Amino acid sequence: MITALTRKDILGTKELSVEEIELVLQTAESFIEVSTREIKKVPTLRGKLVINLFFEASTRTRTSFEIAGKRLGADTINIAASTSSVVKGETLIDTARNLEAMNPDVIVIRHSAAGAPHLLAKRLKASIINAGDGAHEHPTQALLDLMTMKEKKGRIAGLKVAIVGDIAHSRVARSNVYALKKMGAQVVVAGPATMLPRDFGQIMGIPVYSQMEEAIKDADVIMMLRIQLEREKQSIFPSLREYAQRFCLTESKVRLAKEDVLIMHPGPMNRGIEISPEVADGPYSVILDQVTNGVAIRMALLYLLAGGARDV
Amino acid sequence: MKVLLKGGRVVDPVQNIEEVLDVLIGEGEIEELGKGLKADPASVEVIDITGMVVFPGLIDMHTHLREPGYEYKETIRTGASAAAAGGFTAVACMANTNPVNDTRSITEFILRRAEEAGLVRVYPISALSMGLEGKNLVEFWDQKEAGAVAISDDGRPVMDSALMRRALEYAASLGLTVISHCEDLNLSAGGTVNEGPASIETGLRGIPSIAEEIMVARDVMIGEYTGAPIHIAHLSTARSVEIVREAKARGVKVTAETAPHYFTLSDRSVYEFDVNAKVNPPLRDEKDVAAIREGLKDGTIDVIASDHAPHAITDKEVEFEYAACGISGLETSLALSLALVFEGYLTLRDLVGKMSVEPAKILGVKGGSLKVGAPADITVVDLNREWTVDTRKFKSKGKNSPFHGFRLRGKPYLTIVGGKVVFRDVE
Numbered sequence: 001m002i003t004a005l006t007r008k009d010i011l012g013t014k015e016l017s018v019e020e021i022e023l024v025l026q027t028a029e030s031f032i033e034v035s036t037r038e039i040k041k042v043p044t045l046r047g048k049l050v051i052n053l054f055f056e057a058s059t060r061t062r063t064s065f066e067i068a069g070k071r072l073g074a075d076t077i078n079i080a081a082s083t084s085s086v087v088k089g090e091t092l093i094d095t096a097r098n099l100e101a102m103n104p105d106v107i108v109i110r111h112s113a114a115g116a117p118h119l120l121a122k123r124l125k126a127s128i129i130n131a132g133d134g135a136h137e138h139p140t141q142a143l144l145d146l147m148t149m150k151e152k153k154g155r156i157a158g159l160k161v162a163i164v165g166d167i168a169h170s171r172v173a174r175s176n177v178y179a180l181k182k183m184g185a186q187v188v189v190a191g192p193a194t195m196l197p198r199d200f201g202q203i204m205g206i207p208v209y210s211q212m213e214e215a216i217k218d219a220d221v222i223m224m225l226r227i228q229l230e231r232e233k234q235s236i237f238p239s240l241r242e243y244a245q246r247f248c249l250t251e252s253k254v255r256l257a258k259e260d261v262l263i264m265h266p267g268p269m270n271r272g273i274e275i276s277p278e279v280a281d282g283p284y285s286v287i288l289d290q291v292t293n294g295v296a297i298r299m300a301l302l303y304l305l306a307g308g309a310r311d312v
Numbered sequence: 313m314k315v316l317l318k319g320g321r322v323v324d325p326v327q328n329i330e331e332v333l334d335v336l337i338g339e340g341e342i343e344e345l346g347k348g349l350k351a352d353p354a355s356v357e358v359i360d361i362t363g364m365v366v367f368p369g370l371i372d373m374h375t376h377l378r379e380p381g382y383e384y385k386e387t388i389r390t391g392a393s394a395a396a397a398g399g400f401t402a403v404a405c406m407a408n409t410n411p412v413n414d415t416r417s418i419t420e421f422i423l424r425r426a427e428e429a430g431l432v433r434v435y436p437i438s439a440l441s442m443g444l445e446g447k448n449l450v451e452f453w454d455q456k457e458a459g460a461v462a463i464s465d466d467g468r469p470v471m472d473s474a475l476m477r478r479a480l481e482y483a484a485s486l487g488l489t490v491i492s493h494c495e496d497l498n499l500s501a502g503g504t505v506n507e508g509p510a511s512i513e514t515g516l517r518g519i520p521s522i523a524e525e526i527m528v529a530r531d532v533m534i535g536e537y538t539g540a541p542i543h544i545a546h547l548s549t550a551r552s553v554e555i556v557r558e559a560k561a562r563g564v565k566v567t568a569e570t571a572p573h574y575f576t577l578s579d580r581s582v583y584e585f586d587v588n589a590k591v592n593p594p595l596r597d598e599k600d601v602a603a604i605r606e607g608l609k610d611g612t613i614d615v616i617a618s619d620h621a622p623h624a625i626t627d628k629e630v631e632f633e634y635a636a637c638g639i640s641g642l643e644t645s646l647a648l649s650l651a652l653v654f655e656g657y658l659t660l661r662d663l664v665g666k667m668s669v670e671p672a673k674i675l676g677v678k679g680g681s682l683k684v685g686a687p688a689d690i691t692v693v694d695l696n697r698e699w700t701v702d703t704r705k706f707k708s709k710g711k712n713s714p715f716h717g718f719r720l721r722g723k724p725y726l727t728i729v730g731g732k733v734v735f736r737d738v739e
Contacts, residue, residue: 091626091629091630092630092631093629093630111631113631113632113633113634114514114515114516114585114632114633115514115516115585115631115632115633116631118584118585119585119630119631119632133515134515134516134633135515135516135517136514136515136516137515171515174512174515197507197511197512197518198507198508198520199508199509199512200512203508203509203512203513204512
């Protein structure tokens with residue numbers, strides 16, 4: 001069992017080892033309690049600076065990182081930047097270098113371009129946490145999903161997890177597939193054929209279905225992905241109406257899964273499109289637990305990267 | 313002053329020569345080839361090249377010299393200097409400058425600049441459509457009169473099949489070859505890497521191989537229908553090679569080129585978001601790399617061209633999907649191609665065929681042989697010289713190369729254009 005992260009950055013779940021994932025989950029579990037105190041703050045990261053550099057709109061993830069930093073006593077700064085370096089007139093590297101000149105300990109970055117966090121990680125001394133890069137990875141989301149599964153099911157190994165929706169454009173799907181497979185879960189994915197990358201199953205080593213019902217049969221966990229509404233205009237599927245008819249997680253579909261199935265969604269939800277309101281608010285839904293655990297996971301990562309562990 | 317190259321092994325497939333011969337150069341032309349030529353030291357500069365090989369001057373038929381308009385990336389002078397250092401005595405330059413080379417005055421401007429540089433021969437390629445917009449044909453005849461050697465909208469594929477047909481018919485009537493950048497823009501839209509493991513791995517939008525193959529098939533069919541010659545630029549996929557192979561077997565007047573990166577690197581090079589490996593068409597998978605090599609070996613692919621695409625660091629040091637496409641290739645093309653010789657895919661004669669004889673033939677320009685009386689365009693190569701690619705030492709302004717740090721074998725020692733030494737390796 002390792003007790004510290006030796007890596008500088010968290011860029012994806014693909015490169016994390018089983019031991020590292022276990023360490024993050026354990027550390028996060030120990031932080032759950034902090035958020036339930038009356039004074040929800042510990043001084044662990046006092047004097048540390050965390051910059052949230054968000055090039056894409058985000059409420060949940062940005063707020064989650066900010067709260068995580070604050071609960072550990074760090075100073076947190078949020079920067080909402082314009083997406084394109086072309087529009088902005090300053091390159092990403094220049095922006096980041098300027099920020100680094102102010103000595104941050106961690107830079108959390110979300111960017112619509114895949115690989116943007118990797119560019120920073122190569123150039124900067126600060127630790128970089130990927131808060132979502134294009135359709136590439138969203139490692140903190142996957143880690144909080146794993147934490148939620150472990151919390152509710154007591155284990156991850158052996159669980160059948162069905163991920164349903166726009167797999168091709170989903171960083172959440174990729175990060176979850178990598179992490180869940182590593183931890184011994186049985187992962188299957190489903191979506192309209194146009195949203196399943198060619199050879200995805202073969203490359204990832206998982207079953208791929210274009211009928212949702214096959215994927216969620218006997219599932220322990222169903223993870224519904226957000227459908228991006230603009231994909232309709234790109235002719236990636238015929239219409240939202242048809243999408244909802246085939247891929248909306250309704251109560252009748254839930255019955256195909258195991259009796260104690262967990263329903264997850266990374267948010268924000270399109271109610272009535274990929275998930276019915278009854279299911280989203282129903283007894284199997286752990287969607288809000290995911291959000292709660294998100295703060296703990298991000299506290300754990302900030303702690304392990306900036307905190308204490310590397311200093312010990 | 314005359315020059316005598318002593319002791320080199322001449323490789324000239326056109327004359328069926330591959331033996332140690334001295335080469336006497338006088339008045340800008342090849343004066344004599346022979347064994348143990350004697351020279352009067354007062355009037356002849358003797359250069360001992362024992363152990364080296366002598367090629368007819370190499371011709372790179374696909375480069376981007378960026379001038380006019382993008383002088384911060386490359387100028388005709390720096391590009392010509394890179395060409396000379398890379399062993400090329402002539403380069404053809406694509407029309408995607410700013411303004412686009414779609415009028416006589418731009419062709420004349422390029423030729424004047426090349427003349428001023430006084431290094432290698434520069435052959436302008438005319439745009440196919442005005443402004444590369446894919447709508448109206450350029451004045452091919454006028455461009456040819458001005459000195460353009462081929463027709464291409466390279467960088468901007470011709471999506472309109474009717475326009476492509478007209479261009480082929482009109483160009484063929486003038487003895488000009490159309491060079492086609494094959495890419496279905498609807499299929500490639502938004503893509504930056506090969507579709508498959510590379511796009512799944514990186515989350516970047518993929519460019520499917522069919523984006524290229526469909527257009528290769530279309531252009532071969534238009535070529536077959538019209539009887540006009542067509543040259544396919546930068547083949548990158550296995551199926552493209554097959555399509556060209558089948559077409560050649562049917563007698564279609566199709567020729568094809570590939571670039572060294574397509575037979576050297578696979579799409580694994582972009583897994584870590586290396587912007588220097590971002591190129592269009594994208595690097596493909598291992599099966600494609602193997603097929604490109606086979607296509608070179610069996611003669612399906614006639615030409616190796618660098619697709620030299622220099623960029624400034626500001627165009628590259630950004631997020632992968634915003635980074636410019638292209639590799640600065642003039643100074644590594646020969647050594648990367650020689651690797652195919654050392655690995656047994658090509659003979660030295662094949663290499664000279666693909667880097668000198670065939671480009672000369674397709675473009676209809678001088679060169680490709682060291683016949684007595686031919687212009688003295690000569691490339692002398694030290695095949696045993698091992699060197700490490702250091703982009704900081706490039707003569708090109710473009711330092712964008714995924715080959716930085718590669719250990720390569722074979723380096724130009726002398727580049728001679730019209731009898732004048734334009735590059736000599738002094739290291």
